[in-house]
Amino acid sequence: MMRAMSATSPKVIAIDGPAASGKSTVAKELAHRLKVTFISTGSMYRAVTWWVLESGVTPSDTEGVVELLESTEIRCGQENQIGTVAIGSSEVLGPEQLSATAVNDHVSTVAAIPEVRARLVAEQRRYAQESGIVMEGRDIGSVVFPDTPYKFFITASEEVRQARREAQGIMDKISERDQKDKSRKASPLVIPEDAIVIDTSELGIEQVVQRVLEEIEKIS
């Protein structure tokens, strides 16, 4: 059994990877076992995208999005050690809003805007000042916490990832999203040089979690 993190234990475990790679499930389970907070940064970009759509701003209208955000409060918190986001006049958003098809379709466009990223990265770093965290996303090891020694890149073949989304009953053009996430100028999806890469195509969640825990023990 893995112990909960102590004051001398790692503060930030960074988990990056493409859409539907299993990183979110793994990160959540890991945080639970380590008794630290789980943060999905994808949810933060999704929340902003939801608000952009809700406000009637076109996601590709960069100036419009930036202007909207200047007058929008983004409230990032946590409930039961899981990150939450509320934005503008909304309550804490749930899967119905965050995984809506329209949000899936536009989130990569909104996430490519540097001002959006700067605003959310500041919130992401704030979490680490409050508690130990497992944070998952696309640029956590490369940009948000480049100094953490605990960097993992979770991936899987495109076929497996598409099949996972379909099994969840979620409409999500993941290869299109990956392409946009990899090719954008601001903080593209990259494998950090010092990250441990785990391909989950043929592994179950428990195997991946065990592997990550072993690596954390080795580094600690």
Ligand code: DC
């Ligand atoms: O992890 P996810 O599929 O919920 O992420 C949704 C989108 O948010 C993803 O396609 C790109 C963007 N994203 C990002 O640009 N940077 C992050 N750290 C996390 C997500």
